[in-house]
Amino acid sequence: MKGTAHVKGGNTIELDVRVDNQGNCTGTISGDGAKAQLLRSEGGDVLIKGDRTFWTNSARASGGDGKQGEQLAEKLAGKWVTAPADSQDAAFCDKKQFLAAMDQDKTERQGMKRGETAKVGDEEALILKKEHKGERISMHVATNGEPYILKTVTEGSESSSMTFDNYGEKVKVQQPPQDEIVDPADTQA
Template sequence: MATASASVALLAGCGGSGDGSKPFEGQSADQVAAKAVEATREARSMHVKGDTRQEDGSTVTIDVSVDRAKNCQGTIGTGDTEAEVRYTGSTLYLRGDRQYWENALKQQPGEAREMVPELSDKWVRMPGNDATTAGVCDKQGFVAAMDQDKSRRQGMKRAETSEVDGEKALKLTKEGDGGETLAMYVATEGEPYILRTTTEGGENPGSVTFGDYGEPVAPEQPPAGETVDLKGLGARSS
C-alpha cells in the first residue's frame, strides 16, 4: 500500500530564536525550510501522524513513532481500515482485521486471497525490507522521500507565527503548480524541526504532524502464539 511517498510533498541546522525576537531573523523562508529539513533528518526519532488523499480518491493514514534504527510502532491505514505495525529486530510485523486483509489482497491472485482467514487479527511476520509497508518505518528514507523534489520547498514565503500542539512555529507557504497551497510549520524554539506540513486544494490534499522528537521508540516483539509467517503461508498455498 502507498505510505510514506504519499504523505506529503514538502520537506546545518541552527535553532530558532527563543529570546522573543523575530523567529529566524535575517533568514529567508527557503533558508529556514532547508534548516528544518536538515534538523528533522538529524533527529534520533519522531512521531508522525497524518493523512493524504490518493489519485484514486482513497485516503492513506499514518500514525507511527520511528527512530533512525527503524524501530517503529503505530498504525497505518487506507479508507476505513487500518492495521497495527511494528518493526523490531530487523523484522516487520503487521496486524489487521479481516477487512484490512481483504482490501490489501483484493488485487492479488486467488491463492493469496484465500489466506485472509489465517492472517486476520494475527501479527503477520514479513521481511523488514518489504516495500509495501516498511517505508513508514524507515525514518531517514521517509524524510528523504518528503524532500525528493527540492523545488517544492523553494520559493516559499514567510507567514504568521502560530502554534502546533502547543509549540511555537513559523509558517512557510507556497502556491503549487497544481493550484494547491503548501505549508510548512517550523519550530522557533530549540531545534528547527518540522512540526507540520499541509497541502490544501489540488489533487492530493493532506496534513502530517511531527512531534516527540528524540523520544525512545521501543516496540515489543509480538508473542509467538499470535504470529504467523507470511512467507511460510505463501509457500504452503503455492
Template sequence: MAANRKLLAAAVACAAAFVGITGCSSEEKDPFDGMSADKIAKKAADASKGAGSFRVSGEGKQDAKTVKVDFSVAKSGDCEGKMDGGKGGIAELLVSGDTQYMKGDEAFWKDAMGGSGKASTLKDKWVKTPNAKGEGICNADAMFQTKDLKKLKRGDDSEVGGKKAAVLTKNESGKKTSFYVAAEGKPYFLKVVTSGKEDPGTMNFTDYGKPVAVKAPAPGDVMDMEELMKP
C-alpha cells in the first residue's frame, strides 16, 4: 500500500504540472550517448540517404551572389525545383532519367551564357542537356557525403522546427559549418549552416521519405542545348 501511495502521489504531481501547480521532470535519454561527433554525422548521413527522398531549401552566396534554392529529390534520383539568383535571374530545374531540363527567365540566361544574344530566345523555354549522374543536388550520395564529415565537435543541443537536434560543428580555413541532426525519431540531417567569408548559407532538409513524382516536359516545349550552341 505504501508503494501505491507513492505512485499515486507522483502521478498527482505530474498531473498538477500541466496546470502550473508544481513541477514534474524526467531526464530525456540522449540517443547519441557515448558516440563521437563523427559517428553521429555518419549515422545521420546513412539515415538521410536511406530515406530515399527529401526536400532541400534555403539560401547561400556563390561568387558574392545570393542564391535561393528549393528542390525536391525523388528516390530514383530524379528531382525538380527552383533557383532564384536575384539579378542573376530565376530558373526551374528538372531532372528525369538521363536528361536535365532547365527553364529560366532572360536574366538567368544572360548570366548563364555570359550575355549571349541567344538569351531572349531561351527565355521561358525548357532547355535540355545530358544529366551528369552522380553529381549535384539531385544525387543523395553527393548531398550526404561522409568524406567531409570528419573532425567534428558536438556543441550544445538546439531545436530545428520544434525538434530537438544535436549540433555538430567543423572549423576549417576560416569557415565554420554546423550540422543539425534530429535527436528525436530518425537521425536525419535537419539543417546545415555555413558561415565565413566564402559562400555562407543555410540549407534546410525536410520531407524525408515523402514521394516525389517528376514528369519530363512535353517534347514540343523542349529545346536542345547542343543544337542551340551550334554556329
C-alpha cells in the first residue's frame, strides 16, 4: 500500500507499507512533520521506530501536553517500541483491519458506475466511480487475472489516493535485536 490517507483528527499521512498474509509487515508512515518505521514478523508485536516529532505528536494525540511529549520523545526517539495491537499505528500492519477501515462506509461502493480503463503502473484497470457525500470516489480494478483493487482515489474535502501492488508476495522482515526494543511500560514516569 502506498499513498495518502486521512486519520482521525483530520491529519493526512503518507504510507508506504508492505503487508502479507503471514502477518509480516514493513514500511514507513509520515505526516505532520513526523516519520516512523513499522515492522512486524509473523503476526507478532508491531514495532515502531519514530523520530522526535512522531513521539511528541503521539503524546499530544493521547491528551498529553508539550512537556510530556518532549519527555516521551527523549526516551523513545530512534528506538524500536512495541505498539499495542489496538493502536492506530499498529493497524497499518494488520491488512484485514486496514482494509476493513477503508470499507467502513459500505454505501461508498454501492452504486458505482463503470468508467473507462486506465493504466495503474503496468496493469490495465477498469475504473469504477461515483459521487458520495460531496466526494468523487474511484476504484481501479485489475482487468487481467484476479480482479484486485490496484488504486483507490477520493477527491473532495478529504482527498486521498492509495495504490496496491505486489499481491501474493511474501514480505521479508529484518527483526531488530531484542536489546534494541524498548518496552513502553519502562517509559512511565
